[in-house]
Amino acid sequence: xxxxxxxxxxxxxxxxxxxxxxxxxxxxxxxxxxELLTLLGPSGSGKTTxxxxxxxxxxxxxxxxxxxGRDIARLPPHKRGIGVVFQSYALFPHMSVAENVxxxxxxxxVPKAERAGRVAKAxxxxxxxxxxxxxxxxxxxxxxxxxxxxxxxxxxxPIVLLDEPxxxxxxxxxxxxxxxxxxxxxxxxxxxxxxxxDQAEALTLSDRIAVFEGGLIRQLxxxxxxxxxxxxxxxxxxxxxxxxxxxxxxxxxxxxVRVALDCGPEVSARPVDCGPPGSRCCVTIRPERxxxxxxxxxxxxxxxxxxxxQEAIFQGDHVRLRLSLGQxxxxxxxxxxxxxxxxxxxxxxxxxxxLAWEAAHALAFAV
Amino acid sequence: xxxxxxxxxxxxxLALLFLVAPVxxxxxxxxxxxxxxxxxxxxxxxxxxxxxxxSNFWLPALWNSLRIGAGAALLAGTFGTLAAFGLWxxxxxxxxxxxxxxxxxxxxxxxxxxxxxxxxxxxxxxSNSFTGLxxxxxxxxxxxxxxxxxxxxxxxxxxxLRAAAACGASPVRAFRRVCLPQILPGVAAGALFAFATSxxxxxITLFLAGPAQRTLPRQMFSGLNDQLSLTIMAxxxxxxxxxxxxxxxxxxxxxxxxxxxR
Ligand SMILES: Nc1ncnc2c1ncn2[C@@H]1O[C@H](COP(=O)(O)OP(=O)(O)OP(=O)(O)O)[C@@H](O)[C@H]1O
Ligand SMILES: [Mg+2]
Numbered sequence: 301x302x303x304x305x306x307x308x309x310x311x312x313x314x315x316x317x318x319x320x321x322x323x324x325x326x327x328x329x330x331x332x333x334x335e336l337l338t339l340l341g342p343s344g345s346g347k348t349t350x351x352x353x354x355x356x357x358x359x360x361x362x363x364x365x366x367x368x369g370r371d372i373a374r375l376p377p378h379k380r381g382i383g384v385v386f387q388s389y390a391l392f393p394h395m396s397v398a399e400n401v402x403x404x405x406x407x408x409x410v411p412k413a414e415r416a417g418r419v420a421k422a423x424x425x426x427x428x429x430x431x432x433x434x435x436x437x438x439x440x441x442x443x444x445x446x447x448x449x450x451x452x453x454x455x456x457x458p459i460v461l462l463d464e465p466x467x468x469x470x471x472x473x474x475x476x477x478x479x480x481x482x483x484x485x486x487x488x489x490x491x492x493x494x495x496x497x498d499q500a501e502a503l504t505l506s507d508r509i510a511v512f513e514g515g516l517i518r519q520l521x522x523x524x525x526x527x528x529x530x531x532x533x534x535x536x537x538x539x540x541x542x543x544x545x546x547x548x549x550x551x552x553x554x555x556x557v558r559v560a561l562d563c564g565p566e567v568s569a570r571p572v573d574c575g576p577p578g579s580r581c582c583v584t585i586r587p588e589r590x591x592x593x594x595x596x597x598x599x600x601x602x603x604x605x606x607x608x609x610q611e612a613i614f615q616g617d618h619v620r621l622r623l624s625l626g627q628x629x630x631x632x633x634x635x636x637x638x639x640x641x642x643x644x645x646x647x648x649x650x651x652x653x654x655l656a657w658e659a660a661h662a663l664a665f666a667v
Numbered sequence: 668x669x670x671x672x673x674x675x676x677x678x679x680x681l682a683l684l685f686l687v688a689p690v691x692x693x694x695x696x697x698x699x700x701x702x703x704x705x706x707x708x709x710x711x712x713x714x715x716x717x718x719x720x721x722s723n724f725w726l727p728a729l730w731n732s733l734r735i736g737a738g739a740a741l742l743a744g745t746f747g748t749l750a751a752f753g754l755w756x757x758x759x760x761x762x763x764x765x766x767x768x769x770x771x772x773x774x775x776x777x778x779x780x781x782x783x784x785x786x787x788x789x790x791x792x793x794s795n796s797f798t799g800l801x802x803x804x805x806x807x808x809x810x811x812x813x814x815x816x817x818x819x820x821x822x823x824x825x826x827x828l829r830a831a832a833a834c835g836a837s838p839v840r841a842f843r844r845v846c847l848p849q850i851l852p853g854v855a856a857g858a859l860f861a862f863a864t865s866x867x868x869x870x871i872t873l874f875l876a877g878p879a880q881r882t883l884p885r886q887m888f889s890g891l892n893d894q895l896s897l898t899i900m901a902x903x904x905x906x907x908x909x910x911x912x913x914x915x916x917x918x919x920x921x922x923x924x925x926x927x928x929r
Pocket of ligand 1 (some may be wrong): 316317323341342343344345346347348349350497
């Protein structure tokens with residue numbers, strides 16, 4: 301296998317004395333050539349720290365960072381030749397758009413004539429031809445973001461780092477820019493490392509997602525696998541909406557486990573990292589994987605859960621149902637269900653319902 | 668409400684009058700056709716200005732003042748800017764102490780600085796020298812530069828320095844090409860203040876300047892003692908004009924600084 305473009309080896313980072321805790325606890329990560337790798341995680345999980353160590357603005361406390369096989373941990377940022385897009389864009393307000401984009405070339409001593417051509421090409425790439433003479437202050441947020449992107453790519457760096465580049469944009473523009481970044485990445489074969497805490501953005505953009513929590517990578521996989529086969533309860537809960545049903549492992553059967561849910565019934569689920577029979581676990585099931593039918597308690601089938609419909613919210617392409625578990629007076633937790641509009645008869649509000657799903661879609665995790 | 672307002676205006680105008688009245692009262696004397704320091708003026712003439720422009724007592728002094736002022740402003744501008752940048756950039760222990768030392772010339776009495784410099788410059792061969800005087804005046808002007816540049820840096824987004832580094836610019840280049848152009852109004856304002864400080868500095872000049880470094884205020888000082896010619900009023904007028912020009916320049920820079928950062 302070819303040498304990965306970037307490799308973090310045993311990297312740890314503490315901002316203060318080690319006793320006060322690590323911002324990045326243990327990082328072993330390889331970034332392959334040409335991929336768009338997203339670092340996804342809650343606030344404070346160490347995503348920016350990871351990116352800034354690669355960019356050279358933070359020194360790792362331990363471990364090595366290799367770029368094209370070379371240890372760069374002690375190389376100052378300006379000698380790394382890595383493109384960076386900052387959340388605040390950080391365009392130079394006293395320079396025109398063309399000067400901003402041309403700055404990395406100017407610094408590298410590229411002659412003026414060649415510079416102009418490459419700047420024009422970079423501006424065309426982000427679809428901002430003819431904006432050369434404007435000042436950053438005369439551009440909209442989305443346009444500024446594109447200039448920042450052009451500036452980070454114009455010198456053809458081996459990798460471009462983006463730290464929540466779309467965080468300051470409104471939702472519609474953010475989605476448009478996501479597709480644009482994805483298109484650029486595919487067209488140019490650029491390697492990108494992208495930080496976000498927006499899981500929809502990560503799912504849209506990435507070739508692979510690294511899910512961070514507390515300074516550790518909890519799972520590293522393509523978006524589909526992260527969504528459908530989360531490696532642990534944290535990833536299952538953090539990426540996409542999910543229902544969590546606590547229970548106890550009863551027994552293993554073939555490649556499934558039987559779980560006695562705290563809310564009553566026994567269900568089968570695919571074990572991911574749950575313990576031996578007798579240990580606590582939680583079963584997760586995606587809202588779109590649950591079938592709902594108006595069924596009276598006495599007609600409940602094998603393995604189905606009794607529930608009562610609390611609320612049905614029309615969302616355009618689907619309906620969100622909020623159900624309370626149990627059909628008696630006692631509430632035993634809530635379940636969220638998404639189903640396509642026109643997908644069969646719904647129970648009335650407050651009416652009894654049965655919930656069912658395929659065992660393979662339910663995952664059992666240790667808690 | 669209204670009477671209070673009128674009172675406020677009246678008070679403000681009075682304070683202003685108090686500040687400029689002496690200047691206004693004395694300056695017309697420079698246009699006097701007579702030879703005495705008194706009103707009413709016997710007639711108007713430019714004879715004292717003509718005297719000023721042809722005198723080898725005043726002209727070399729004006730020239731000295733401008734050269735020393737420019738040198739001091741240049742030095743204070745350079746080192747003041749670097750000091751402010753360093754103080755802004757790095758949070759190191761003793762930062763407050765360094766800041767205090769840089770600002771000290773603003774509060775330490777000039778006479779103390781003068782005596783100290785006299786003692787320090789003697790062995791170095793810097794007393795009675797142009798270089799020595801420029802250095803001394805630069806020390807006095809530096810606090811102004813530090814203050815104005817620190818204020819300008821408040822408006823500057825430090826992430827831009829990271830962006831410049833990510834573009835491949837060395838720290839020196841990032842400073843010159845990205846930071847400096849944006850804080851330039853502050854640097855220039857500080858340097859102008861330093862120039863103005865040097866222009867009317869007399870205490871240290873009295874101690875340190877040799878015969879070849881007589882500055883305008885120094886000559887006015889000795890002019891007052893010996894022969895009380897009205898040329899001194901023309902010299903005063905020249906100084907007032909220079910000060911007004913400097914003040915205008917600083918005001919313009921303030922404007923530009925404000926509009927460019929907004
Ligand atoms: N310069 C710093 N000095 C001290 N601690 C820091 C510094 N920067 C980050 N930290 C700490 O390190 C941890 C990780 O921070 P980091 O910025 O990498 O998180 P993040 O995943 O980027 O979060 P966010 O989504 O909020 O940007 C946090 O606990 C944070 O408080
Ligand atoms: Mg961050």
